[in-house]
Amino acid sequence: MAKKHILIVPGDGIGQEVTAVGKKVLDKIAARFNHEFTYDEALIGHVAIEATGDPLPAESLEKMKNSDAVLFGAVGHPKYDNDPSAKVRPEQGLLKMRKELGLYANLRPIKLFDELLGASSIKPEILKGADILFFRELTGDIYFGEKGRKNNGDTAYDVAEYSRYEVQRIGRKAFEAARTRRKKLVSVDKANVLESSRLWREEIQKLALEYPDIEVEYQFVDATAMILIKEPTRFDVVVTANLFGDILTDEASQIAGSMGMLASASIGDGTGVYEPIHGSAHDITGKGLANPMASVLSAALLLDISFGMKEESEAIISAIDQVLKKGFRTRDIADKTTDPSMILGTDAIGEEILKLL
C-alpha cells in the first residue's frame, strides 16, 4: 500500500468533465489495490484568468510542485483565439507549467484498441499492428524563444532555439524507450532548412553511437506527416521537437481512431503531469458528450510512470478494452455499425469503466 497525493487540474472546457471521471477511476484503483490517494484541485487557463487574472496562479504552481503527480485536463477558450491581440491567454498557463516543472519530455503513445480498428478514417489493413511512442520535446523550440513585434508593429517574429543539452536529454529518453520496445527510432526534423534541426540531428547522431542496438532513421517532418498515414506500422519510437511533435501527434491521433482515446505524460525534473492530447473542445463543453477515456488512460499512465504501479495501470487499460469489447462507445468513436443505444455520454461510459475495476 502506498500513500500518494494527486493534484487534479481540470482547466477549461471539457477538461472539467473528463478529469472528474479520471479521478473516480483513481479512487477505485486506490480502494481495490489498497492505496491511499489524497487529492487537491488547482486552477489553470481561462478559469484561472477569470478567478485571479493569472493563467497559472502562484498557488496552483505551488500545489503542483508539492504533489506526487498531476492529472490535468485542457486549457483554451475561443474568446482568445479570435482576439489575436489579447495579452493574457489560457495557453500561457500551460506553457508556464511545463517550463516551471521542467517537463521536457512529452510521451504520447499511439495505440489502437482492437475494437476501434473500424473507427478510424484510415483503412484497417493499414492500421493493423500500429503502435507508436512519440517523444515530443516540451520546453524548448519556437514555443519558448523570444517573440514580439518590430518595424512599428508591422512585423511579428518568433525564435526557435535548441541547445545541445536539450536535445540530448529528450533524445536519451527516446533511445532508452526504444530499447524496451522494437528497437527502432525515427528522429524527425527539418535539417534541410533549419539550423536548429541541424543541431538536433547532430546530437541524435552522437547518441546513436551510444546505442548501436537501436536502428535510427532520420526523416524530414513533411515526409513524416505523409508516411504516418501511408504506413503507420513503420514507426516504433519517434522523437521530435516541440512544434513538430504538436502537429504530428495530433495527426497520429487518427491512427488511434480518435483523439478522445489518447493520453500523454509530461515528465522531467519534478512532478509528472498527465493529460489527454485533446483540447478544451468548447463546442461540446457541458453537454456530457466528451469521451473521458483519454483522461482515464492519462490516469493509467500516471500510475505507471509516476508511481511505478504497473498492475494498477494495466487494470485500467484492460477495463477500457472490455468496455469497448462490450460494444460501448462515445460519440467520437462510434461508426455506422454502432447500435445507437450503445453510444454513451461522459459519465455513463465512466460508470461502465468503474464497474469493471
Next chain:
Amino acid sequence: MAKKHILIVPGDGIGQEVTAVGKKVLDKIAARFNHEFTYDEALIGHVAIEATGDPLPAESLEKMKNSDAVLFGAVGHPKYDNDPSAKVRPEQGLLKMRKELGLYANLRPIKLFDELLGASSIKPEILKGADILFFRELTGDIYFGEKGRKNNGDTAYDVAEYSRYEVQRIGRKAFEAARTRRKKLVSVDKANVLESSRLWREEIQKLALEYPDIEVEYQFVDATAMILIKEPTRFDVVVTANLFGDILTDEASQIAGSMGMLASASIGDGTGVYEPIHGSAHDITGKGLANPMASVLSAALLLDISFGMKEESEAIISAIDQVLKKGFRTRDIADKTTDPSMILGTDAIGEEILKLL
C-alpha cells in the same frame, strides 16, 4: 497560336526522369494546338553544386528570369541530409530561386482522380468528393529569417517572421481563389502560441471584411493535421504559412492517393515555377520507376496559370484520367487489385499519356 519560351530545370534525382516526360507532353500540346514552344535547360541543386560549386548558378537564375515559365523537378541529395554541418546544400538553390523570383504563393491542388479512390490509405468513403486548394506562403517564415549558432555553437536558432504585407498578398490570392470555388477558406496558424501567427490571423481577419461572401474558418495547425485525415471534404481553400504548408500539403498528398500525382504552382512577381510536390527520391532514381504524372500535371498547371491555356491544360488532365481509366498505373498508385502487367515505368506511362493527346 502563341510563342512561349519554357525553361526546364530538372534538378536532382528523379527530377531528371519526370521533367523529361513533362517536356514531351508540352511538346505534344504545342503540336496539337499549334503553339510554338522553345526550350532551354538550367542547373539547380546537387547537380549544380557538382558542376559549378553553386546550388543556383547566376546563369540559371538569369535564364529563369528570361523565360515565360519554368518546369522544375526536385532538389536534394542524401549526402547532405546526413551531414548537418555541410555549408553548401542543394535546398539553398531552391530557396534562393523562390526568393529571387518573388514566388510568394505556392498553389497545391489536392484532388483525387476517381480511379485512385482505392489507392489511398484513407477510406474511400472519407475521401469521396475531397477537393482542396492549398495556398502555401513561400518566401517568408522560418525558412528565410535569420539563423545561426550562438553560445560557442552550443545553441542553434531560426527566426520565423512575417510582415503584414506578406500575409496580405498571399491571403488575397486565397480569398480570390475561394470566390471561384466553393467560397470557403480555412486559415491555418498557431495563434495560441506564436506571435507571427497572431499577426497572420489579424491580417486574414481584416481581409475577411473585404470578402463577406467567403466563409472563413481559423484553425490551429495541430487541429488541421488531424481534421485533414478525419474529414478532408470539410476543406475548400486553405491558406497557411510556409512551414505549416510544407507539412500539411505532404500529409494531404495521401488524400490524392500518392504524392506522385500532385503538382504545384509557385507564382508571384515574375516567372512562374511549376513542380511536383514530391522530392528527389534518390532511392528510386535511375530505375525508371518514378511516377511522372505530378510533373505532367505541373505542365498542365503551367499552361493554365502562366499561359492562360485552359483548354490545353484540360486536355492533359483528361489524358491522365483516361490512362488511369484504362487501368495503367505506376508502382506508387498500384494496389492489390492491380494487374501486374498494367504497372508501368516512367517512360512507358508517359507514352500512354502522349498517345491520348
